[in-house]
Amino acid sequence: xxxxxxxxxxxxxxIDCDNCSMQPICLPLxxxxxxxxxxxxxxxxxxxxxxxxxxxxxxxNADAIYAVCSGSFKLTETSPERREKVIGFRFPGELIxxxxxxxxxxxxxxxxxxxxxxxxxxxxxLNACGKLMPELQLNLISLLxxxxxxxxxxxxxxxxxxxxxxxxxxxxxxMVKRNAQYQDSETKLxxxxxxxxxxxxxxxxxxxxxxxxxxxxxxxxxSIHAKNLEILDLVGLKSIAYS
Amino acid sequence: xxxxxxxxxxxxxxIDCDNCSMQPICLPLxxxxxxxxxxxxxxxxxxxxxxxxxxxxxxxNADAIYAVCSGSFKLTETSPERREKVIGFRFPGELIxxxxxxxxxxxxxxxxxxxxxxxxxxxxxLNACGKLMPELQLNLISLLxxxxxxxxxxxxxxxxxxxxxxxxxxxxxxMVKRNAQYQDSETKLxxxxxxxxxxxxxxxxxxxxxxxxxxxxxxxxxSIHAKNLEILDLVGLKSIAYS
DNA sequence: CGCAAAGCTTGATTTAAATCAACAAAAAAA
DNA sequence: TTTTTTTGTTGATTTAAATCAAGCTTTGCG
Numbered sequence: 001x002x003x004x005x006x007x008x009x010x011x012x013x014x015i016d017c018d019n020c021s022m023q024p025i026c027l028p029l030x031x032x033x034x035x036x037x038x039x040x041x042x043x044x045x046x047x048x049x050x051x052x053x054x055x056x057x058x059x060x061n062a063d064a065i066y067a068v069c070s071g072s073f074k075l076t077e078t079s080p081e082r083r084e085k086v087i088g089f090r091f092p093g094e095l096i097x098x099x100x101x102x103x104x105x106x107x108x109x110x111x112x113x114x115x116x117x118x119x120x121x122x123x124x125x126l127n128a129c130g131k132l133m134p135e136l137q138l139n140l141i142s143l144l145x146x147x148x149x150x151x152x153x154x155x156x157x158x159x160x161x162x163x164x165x166x167x168x169x170x171x172x173x174x175m176v177k178r179n180a181q182y183q184d185s186e187t188k189l190x191x192x193x194x195x196x197x198x199x200x201x202x203x204x205x206x207x208x209x210x211x212x213x214x215x216x217x218x219x220x221x222x223s224i225h226a227k228n229l230e231i232l233d234l235v236g237l238k239s240i241a242y243s
Numbered sequence: 244x245x246x247x248x249x250x251x252x253x254x255x256x257x258i259d260c261d262n263c264s265m266q267p268i269c270l271p272l273x274x275x276x277x278x279x280x281x282x283x284x285x286x287x288x289x290x291x292x293x294x295x296x297x298x299x300x301x302x303x304n305a306d307a308i309y310a311v312c313s314g315s316f317k318l319t320e321t322s323p324e325r326r327e328k329v330i331g332f333r334f335p336g337e338l339i340x341x342x343x344x345x346x347x348x349x350x351x352x353x354x355x356x357x358x359x360x361x362x363x364x365x366x367x368x369l370n371a372c373g374k375l376m377p378e379l380q381l382n383l384i385s386l387l388x389x390x391x392x393x394x395x396x397x398x399x400x401x402x403x404x405x406x407x408x409x410x411x412x413x414x415x416x417x418m419v420k421r422n423a424q425y426q427d428s429e430t431k432l433x434x435x436x437x438x439x440x441x442x443x444x445x446x447x448x449x450x451x452x453x454x455x456x457x458x459x460x461x462x463x464x465x466s467i468h469a470k471n472l473e474i475l476d477l478v479g480l481k482s483i484a485y486s
Numbered sequence: 487c488g489c490a491a492a493g494c495t496t497g498a499t500t501t502a503a504a505t506c507a508a509c510a511a512a513a514a515a516a
Numbered sequence: 517t518t519t520t521t522t523t524g525t526t527g528a529t530t531t532a533a534a535t536c537a538a539g540c541t542t543t544g545c546g
Contacts, residue, residue, distance in 0.1 A: 077399060079485045087399050099395055101388035107395065130381060137380035138373060144387040145344035151394045152342055152350065156320060156330050158402050160446035162504080164533065195494065203403035208533060210495050226494095226542085242322045405534080407503070438524060451503060453525050469512085469524095 049118055055096060055110040062100030064120050068092050071116025072192035076109045086201035088154060089113075089175075089192060092182040095147045113192045150178070157241075164204050168212050169241035171202060172222070176231060187234065191227040291360050298339060298353040298361065305343030307363050311335050314359025315435035319352045329444035331397060332356075332418070332435060335425040338390045356435045393421070400484075407447050411455050412484035414445060415465070419474060430477065434470040 049055055055066060058078060073090040087108060090096050096110050101123065130137045157174040161167035172189070180186045191198065199209040216222050221233045221240075231237055292298055298309060301321060316333040330351060333339050339353050344366065373380045400417040404410035415432070423429045434441065442452040459465050464476045464483075474480055 080481070081485060085399075085403055087395075087402060099388055099392035102385050103388075103392055107392065127381065130384075131377045134374045134377050134380060137377060137384065138370065140384055141373075141380065141387065142345050144384065144391065145342055145346075148387065148391060148394060149342035149346055149350065151391065151398065152330075155394065155398050155401075156328075158398075159330060160328055160444055162446045194492095201403055203405045205534060206494075207496085207535085211533090214495075238323070242324060437522095448504060449524075450505085450526085454503090457525075 049112045049116050051112060051114055053112050055112060055118065056106045057109045058106060060106045062097060062104055062106050062123065064122050065098045065100065066096045066110075066118045066120055068094050068096065069117040069119055072113045073110050073116065074113050074193060074197065076111065078109070084200070086197055088201070091178050094150060094178075095143065098144060098147055153177075158202070163243070164202075164208055165212055165215075166241055166243050167202055167204075168209065169216075169237050171198075172229065172231070173237060173241055187231040189229045189231075191229055194227075291358075292355045294355060294357055296355050298355060299349045300352045301349060303349050305340060305347055305349050305366065307365050308341050308343065309339040309353075309364070310362045311337050311339065312360040312362055315356045316353050316359065317356050317436060317440065319354065321352070327443070329440055331444070334421050337393060337421075338386065341387060341390055396420075401445070406486070407445075407451055408455055408458075409484055409486050410445055410447075411452065412459075412480050414441075415472065415474070416480060416484055430474040432472045432474075434472055437470075 055073065056062070068090050070092055073096060074086055075088045075090065075096070077085045077087050079085055090110070096118070097106055100106050126140075130140070154174060157170040158167060161170060175191075176187065176189045179189050195206050195209050199206045202209070213224055216237075217224060219233075219236070221231070221236050223230050223232060298316065299305070311333050313335055316339060317329055318331045318333065318339070320328045320330050322328055333353070339361070340349055343349050369383075373383070397417060400413040401410060404413060418434075419430065419432045422432050438449050438452050442449045445452070456467055459480075460467060462476075462479070464474070464479050466473050466475060
């Protein structure tokens, strides 16, 4: 029995086991038979989370971390005034909830956007297995470092942007780059969420977002039809992002 | 011989070995004599980096990660137009360059602001020792997760802020919280850098920063004398940050 | 199918921040 | 010390984004 089960879902792109970011965790465990039995114990089967279902919620006790296999997640925080703030997105090959290894509880809400599948890694069992398998731990260290790298890049794409245009340009570039990790195209992007959610995440109004999208299209920088975006002038978009 | 050497420096606050975030890495190694000899090999002595000296630079090959022992660092990126962008700060107890475990090269410039001291952890040796000591790896995993948690909080403090006021308020709260980890006060903060650097980091002009500082003082939210800041009305400041 | 609801776009006006500019205060140099 | 330079503050004007408002498009539903 393998840990990775392909699940048929409509309109979702998969990252299969061969391309999964969790492979370094799976791989050393696949070597021998005894090790496979250990694997079965801590790395559960692909777990389907349905449309808009929360994977976990703020302040919940953390017993597992997750790797996205297919689909998209939005991460949100609830402000003291009960307003939802979208603090980020996660795509196939990325981790969710990894900061809870340290905090022991989740620090935000993770909500599936459309159909998704995830690999669930139980923390207690991972801990126990890790002591027997240093290689597994080295790989987890590398994975966490990779996630740190992703977080820093995401951070850089939103920090110190003086205009809404440069912020949106940098956001699009960040999304496209992360999508390219598991999809064919380096220029095409399916926006996982509506304009309201993106505007919320970037901190401006839906009207402003709409206007800048229109402006970028008019300038020939990109084309957008509904949620399907394509970059037509990468150099031009970058120069706006870094302006 | 111990790995942690206290170094006298003027005007700097220390995190000593007992309070150091690297203790989980040091501690298991301090247990037995044979282990101490391993420790000496990979965890070098406290390394003093002088005023404004770069710890490492963008694109440099990464052979080590660092933990800040005393002082402050600013992290910067150079844009294609050669403009410096301040992407963050690091304080005692925090890691620097940890994302390079995965990328193998540094992704930003780390520059000491004033006098600082750091612990340098050689990656190759850490890797070799880790295989012999699973406990060490578990602790590094926890540290990386903690750093993830810090990065996410830093991210949350700057993302989706529609006004300069809420952005600055959130930034101050984030800085004060991180300072409280290694200093006595929960409300006082010594700004490690000048107005220009903070304005650069937050993405607005020094004049705007100055005006908001004045406004916050006028409202009785905080007091500032040169680089010494004190929060006078925590509740008020929070309500602006989350507005 | 037609209607309602939600999501997206565009226009007119108001408000917040950038810019331009002058000056004050502090730090560094002569 | 005085002078020069850097750093920080405040004012007037311009510009970019929020807000208010209307219309359009798509989606879902009885």
